[in-house]
Amino acid sequence: MRPFDPRLLRYARTTRAYLALSVILGAATAGLVIAQATLLAGLIGDAFLGGASLAASRTPLLLLLAVVAGRALVAWLQEVAAHRTSAAVKSRLRGLLLERAVALGPRWLSGERSGELATLATRGIDALDAYFSRYLPQLVLAVLVPAAVGARILFGDWPSALTVALTLPLIPIFAILVGLAAQRRMDRQWRTLSLLSGHFLDVVAGLPTLKVFGRAKAQARAIREVTGRYRTETMASLRVAFLSALVLEMLSTISVALVAVSIGLRLVDGEVGLRTALLVLVLAPEAYLPLRQVGAQYHASVEGLTAAQRIFEVIETPLPRHGARTDVPDPAATPLRLEEVTVAYEGRDEPALDGFSLVVRPGETVALTGPSGSGKSTLLAVLLGFVRPDAGRVLLGGTDLADLDPDAWRSRVAWVPQRPYLFAGTVADNIRLGRPGATDDEVRRAARDAFAEEFVDALPEGFGTPLGERGTGLSAGQRQRIALARAFLRDAPILLLDEPTSGLDAESEAAVIEAVRRLAAGRTVVLVAHRPALADLADRVVRVEGALEAVA
């Protein structure tokens, strides 16, 4: 993986300023390191050989104090800048990610993806903290410090500089070579290790089942054995993987040892002075340190860049084409016509919907029935414009749905999904979803029509009760009625309902059915119905036969 993704610069401009500042601070660090070494060498040399007193060393000691303070200041500035930058970059990337994800639409977001992206947009993106605060500045230092320090050593003692110059490049070269070889092994090992953890989880999750079949006790030994076996295998590959660290540590410390011994011997011969020798001794490790630390921060870069790249992938996913016409024909006067609509999902052999045709007259209520997996929900998704038919078309009068601006079309539609989502916010906010400007009275009327008023009033804060993850828990039937209230308030001419009574107890079911009956009056309705009681509401029942499930 490359250490830096130029897209960070493109999408998050703050990164540029930060990089520039890091270079300045890196240069300052290099300068301070050299100044500190020079002052130390001078002070020690004068006191040891020259017998200088504390008073005589006053100026260099004060300068050294200033250098120390300077290094602390640089460290502080670097942290502060990193902190601010990563907060700004995270915010920017999160915003771009959310915007794109929504633009890509519900179909793209369905399944596991919405959960994965939510993790990415909140906790996952935090990996950039370490990337900005530890890896990037270290990367800058790894370029600047060895160069500056090497030049200073060259200026003082060229044979030492030669040793450094010969060994220093070996570190990144070895890191890459050994790293690549080890990485492949480690990737493989990582997979087996996650299997191991998966195995443990699977066994623990299935414990009641294992107990029923009298196999639970035997599994304890299996867990010990499996973990033990993986230990043996893993240790075999760790022996190789850790070699990279061994080589890197060895290179840097042996080089320092070589420099120290050789300069010591030349000092005996009087070829160099003590000051120079001490300077080289203090500086030599500083040349290797940033490179070693970049290696140590490698994981911070991988984590951060992986998160960033996943975000870029989403941001760069092309948007689906959609129509732009906003002159939507009046659905109350125009029939809705599906012509040979076929939808095939990626990765499935059978199309979800295969050449399906249907005409829904204005004001008519059509119930769709059929086995699960036959494409009923897909049909609603097509009508909502979430999914574009792969073949065939949907016509509103003479207008193809594909030519209409999706938002303009959806403003004529109310939809109640099978499992409505309740947002963080109050009950009233949730009902207002489709009409943010509705008055309290209108909200209350919608709730009454949806048989929701009574239980909402019974909530601790009535319509002001917070809902969502951290709010009051509602039963499935109550959630369903909130969603119906949404649809009432939306007051759209077309109504799409997806099994609004699935999973409800008898009482809720009766209330929901009654609410649907009211809501359907005067509207064009397509509803997916498993339960006969719901299908009874329809003027017409249409059976959808898609790819059938084999059994059950």
Add this chain to the structure above:
Amino acid sequence: MTSIIGVGAPARPAEAAAAAETLGPGGPTEATHGAGPADARRDGRPTEARRADGLAKARRADGPAEARAADGPAEAARGGGPVLRLLAAARPAGGRLALAALCGALALGSGVGLMATSAWLISRAAQHPPVLVLMVAIVAVRAFGIGRGVFRYAERLIGHDATFRILADLRARVYERLERLVPAGLPDARGGDLLGRLVADVDAVQDLYLRVLLPAAAAVLVGGASVGLAWSLLPSAGVLLLAGLLLAGVVAPWLSATASRRAEHRTADLRGELTAHVVDVLQGAPELVAYGAAADRLATAARLDDGLTRASARSSATAGAGAAVTALAGGLAVWGALVVGIPAVRSGRLDGTLLAVITLLPLAAFEVVAGLPLAAQQLQRVRRSAARVFAVLDREEPVRDPAVPVALPEPPYTLRVSDVRARWTPGGPYALDGVSLDLPPGRRCAVVGPSGSGKTTLTAVLLRFLAYESGLVTLNGVDLSEFAGDDVRRVVGLCGQDAHLFDTTIGENIRLARRSATDEEIRDVLRRARLLDWVETLPRGLDTRVGEEGAQVSGGQRQRIALARALLADFPVLLLDEPAEHLDVATADELTADLLAATEGRTTLLVTHRLAGLDAVDEIVVLDAGRVVQRGGHADLLARPGPYRAMWAHERRHDDAPC
């Protein structure tokens, strides 16, 4: 290998290393060790949860577990904090850990030694002595140069080996404890979140050894030795070095931790609100788009995000304090050594060749504290994980086996339940409140009633998962509590609503019931479960994998696989607990009919809340609030007014119509 659940479990995406910590309390501190999982990838150790089940799940799992960890009276009773108890768990690998710590100290010590010896070598060389005088120092410098890498390598290998050994032991012990608790001791574990979290926590606690214990031990050893060396040369230099090390190793990490905790505290509400919005936008996208409310929500999220960014920026000044103090401490230690060293050389208290040693020693010695802030963060995390693990493990066992269990009697078996009361938590309401039931050989009985009426509790009691408090359950006249639980479950089997499919093949999942079963026998039970036709259409037949938690098969198929498994086990008494739950009505009724047909002639107890198909059983028991409110045959119960007839009428009303 004794496990059917072989090693071939499929890769669980490692993507969500972050998921376990998702949105827990904790911002910057946690974030900085986002390193954890990736580091593990590099090191090849399993850490953290890799269940990417999405946020909501992680969050839900978080709440209750955390709450319990907090109040954990059981933990206090056992004495010792969770970290101490973890340390006790390391005993089997104690020698290895000590060796690893020693190697780590030698590695760090080599770095310090290299600098100190080189400093002396160069100082002495400046006096132009015969080279022979320097020979020992030259050899030492080279040895330290090599030693550092070698010892580091040894430390990492030995440390990882020890950690793996501890982990193997820890996992097995956690498992053994869970085996006694599950399922009745962990009623909240049903959704799987608690267990998923627990497994992740068990994996996370190993960081204690590798990332806390070893660096801390090495830092103390080498820091102490460096101070000792400096002190022996010039006591005041030793004191200064000690002060510097404490400042960098204790004060600076404490400052960083405090700063990030404060910042976290200040931004916690904002973070929480933003997270809720992000989750809402992504998971509620269909509704937002359908209702044209997406732009609005995005704007709100952006506004919250700006607020959080500004709040983080405000706390950035304190965030850098730790780094500044560390840099300052290192520099001041060097500076201080010079200030006390220069007069000491002049006055002859310190040999001139040693001035460089006491001055440059701190430069190298400060490397030992570099790893401590990270170790401190890891310790916090380990402590949280460990507290959660022990909070689960310390729970009361729901059933204790007798010291000397009675041997199983000979078949045929008669189960008799008389006036039994049972509850899930001591002091809680009775889930079964005086229930009696007879199950002589071949009897087929159904238990019906609304949810919460005690149906599942009854099966738990019969399976010896849950102890009963009064009344009596007998197997062939002997009190059920006098048998070993495992023996009881040789006689009484279960095919339940939550039957777990292991992540292996269909064949192996069924073979779980009897290791020795042939493919032919497995086909036979699949035929009886009416699944064979489907299995035979699969390209890989019995060798088809069911996927993680049975994700690759439909709900109906999953229940039929579970039924086939129960049939293969050939339990004399079979309990069917809502086997058709989670299925649509048509599928459910079909499955129930098949179940009853497949278990014809066997002692069977069917627990259900649907009444269709119950004309096939001998007796129906209607439970409500833990009590029997009605019993009799299907026709008999329909003939008289009562809850059964009302339930039946209601069910018919909703089913009657073409579908």
